[in-house]
Amino acid sequence: MPAERPHYHGHRKRLKERYQAQGLSGFQDYEALELFLTYAIPRGDVKLLAKTLIAHFGSLKAVFDAEIAELETVKGVKRHTAILLKLSKELAGAYLKEQARERSQISCTQELYDYCLMVMGGLKDEQFRVIYLDAQNRIIDSELIEEGIVNQAVVYPRKVIERALKKKASALILAHNHPSGHVRPSDADVRLTKSVQDTARLLDILVHDHIIIGENRFFSFREEGMM
Secondary structure, three states: OOOOOOOOOOHHHHHHHHHHHHOOOOOOHHHHHHHHHHOOOOOOOOHHHHHHHHHHHOOHHHHHHOOHHHHOOOOOOOHHHHHHHHHHHHHHHHHHHHHHHOOOOOOOOHHHHHHHHHHHOOOOOEEEEEEEEOOOOOEEEEEEEEEEOOOOOOOOHHHHHHHHHHOOOOEEEEEEEOOOOOOOOOHHHHHHHHHHHHHHHHOOOEEEEEEEEOOOOEEEOOOOOOO
């Protein structure tokens, strides 16, 4: 008698064919992650692992936000798989950054918000980033200025302006995350924004916006009439 085929025989092939035919439309989150895992784990059924990861971290997004060491705590996830999950998010962030950079002109577009959400959404520590623009509002560069534990990132306006001068920027967009998920600015956020604005104005550098990133949303000082 021939050996009985495992229940998942041909399942990977069917998943890939579905994706080729319709993209991720109609895929449940665990199915999308399962398809991804087939490229990290060459043999075996990865459906249970996909479901376990989403249950453990709470969402598909949280799986990709997790650090390598956190991913490795889940049974079935080895270093190779954890690195691939982390790398995929960083590659997506690099793609969105380049997409925003390719805009002929930019102040605060959806591409820029998407980039900030990808890079900073879901982080457990607070980060403060600056996006530098030239005189035509084209992106020159973006840079991590400060990083610290939750709610204790310290940013000095002088440091921001020194970096802007070094990069020959004519305008700036400030961005930082609130690991709590709440995006309303604190009094310290408002004071910092005004301080950077005032310092930049003395050197004819514009501050277009300050974006606060939460888990799945953002707050724009400019859109809220605070700049």
